[in-house]
Amino acid sequence: MLINANKMTPVFDDNDTYAVARKRMISEQIISRHISDKRVIDIMSRVPRHEFVDDALKDQAYTDGPLSIGEGQTISQPFIVALMTETLLLSGAEKVLEIGTGCGYQTLILAMAARQVYTIERIKSLGLKARTRFKKFGLKNIVMRIGDGSLGWAEAAPFDRILIACAAPQVPDIFVKQLSEGGIMVIPVSTGSGHQDLLRITRKNNSVFTENLGACHFVKLVGRHGYQA
Ligand code: SAH
Numbered sequence: 759m760l761i762n763a764n765k766m767t768p769v770f771d772d773n774d775t776y777a778v779a780r781k782r783m784i785s786e787q788i789i790s791r792h793i794s795d796k797r798v799i800d801i802m803s804r805v806p807r808h809e810f811v812d813d814a815l816k817d818q819a820y821t822d823g824p825l826s827i828g829e830g831q832t833i834s835q836p837f838i839v840a841l842m843t844e845t846l847l848l849s850g851a852e853k854v855l856e857i858g859t860g861c862g863y864q865t866l867i868l869a870m871a872a873r874q875v876y877t878i879e880r881i882k883s884l885g886l887k888a889r890t891r892f893k894k895f896g897l898k899n900i901v902m903r904i905g906d907g908s909l910g911w912a913e914a915a916p917f918d919r920i921l922i923a924c925a926a927p928q929v930p931d932i933f934v935k936q937l938s939e940g941g942i943m944v945i946p947v948s949t950g951s952g953h954q955d956l957l958r959i960t961r962k963n964n965s966v967f968t969e970n971l972g973a974c975h976f977v978k979l980v981g982r983h984g985y986q987a
Contacts, residue, residue: 768895770804779820780807787822788840795844801870802840807833810861810891827861829881831977834923838956838974839864845944845958845971846919848872855914855936857907857979858923862888868921869897876914878907880980908981910936917941925954925976929968930983937961946976 784803793799808819810833815825824832834842842864846854852872859865859879865888869875877900879885885904892900901914908930911917915936920943922933927948937943943959956971978985 768897770806772804774806776806776808776820783820783836787837791837793840793844797871798840798843801867805866807863810863827884829884831860831884833861833863839867842921842944843867843871846921846942848919852918854919854921855911855917856921856923859885859888859902860923862891864923865900866895866897869900873899875900876911877902878905878911880906906981908979908983912936922946922979924979926979926984929959932983934959934961934966946974
């Protein structure tokens with residue numbers, strides 16, 4: 759992996775050991791399921807997902823599902839990462855808030871697709887590992903903090919986009935308040951009896967529009983405006 763010193767975006771080694779697996783992931787899991795945003799496809803074609811999991815799981819990094827990242831948490835399925843990123847309609851100019859940094863894979867993709875990313879992780883050991891990865895890849899437009907992301911990030915608000923990577927009991931008002939006019943949020947919300955729906959919330963003319971993108975399965979948002987620990 760080389761870093762292009764003049765740019766914020768890293769230059770990855772496209773010929774790494776996992777290049778074939780990554781190509782297959784893009785065609786069989788992403789394009790075949792109708793993800794069509796060229797920027798999302800291009801970025802996910804390049805980001806080495808295997809660098810975000812433990813050595814023992816590297817060979818599974820491009821398979822069609824979530825994987826353990828330790829502490830009872832998971833890196834989301836590649837298709838879900840693509841869907842959530844595409845749902846945010848990123849042009850490259852946006853300030854984004856992400857809750858649930860986890861291993862940092864989704865964060866890195868957001869940082870390449872948007873202008874600035876603020877990300878919060880509750881579990882210190884995961885956050886510190888993710889921060890090491892951001893440094894390794896030379897991304898300078900990511901600010902990360904450890905803490906309760908269910909409170910949002912008031913000092914840095916408003917955000918053009920918000921991505922919640924863990925399931926909330928309902929849409930916390932505080933996130934809507936931190937979304938700018940015309941802003942878009944993607945959030946998994948519990949619908950009862952163990953089911954969750956992925957929602958796109960758009961704030962426009964001081965109204966809030968909700969679209970249901972379908973069933974999903976995320977770990978829980980644990981915190982003041984989420985579930986109890
Ligand atoms: N996009 C991440 C998803 C990780 S799973 C990845 O691909 O790795 C969701 C993450 O949300 C977990 O790491 C979990 O610790 C974190 N989380 C749960 N509640 C949180 C909260 N209140 N604030 C910040 N992070 C939270």
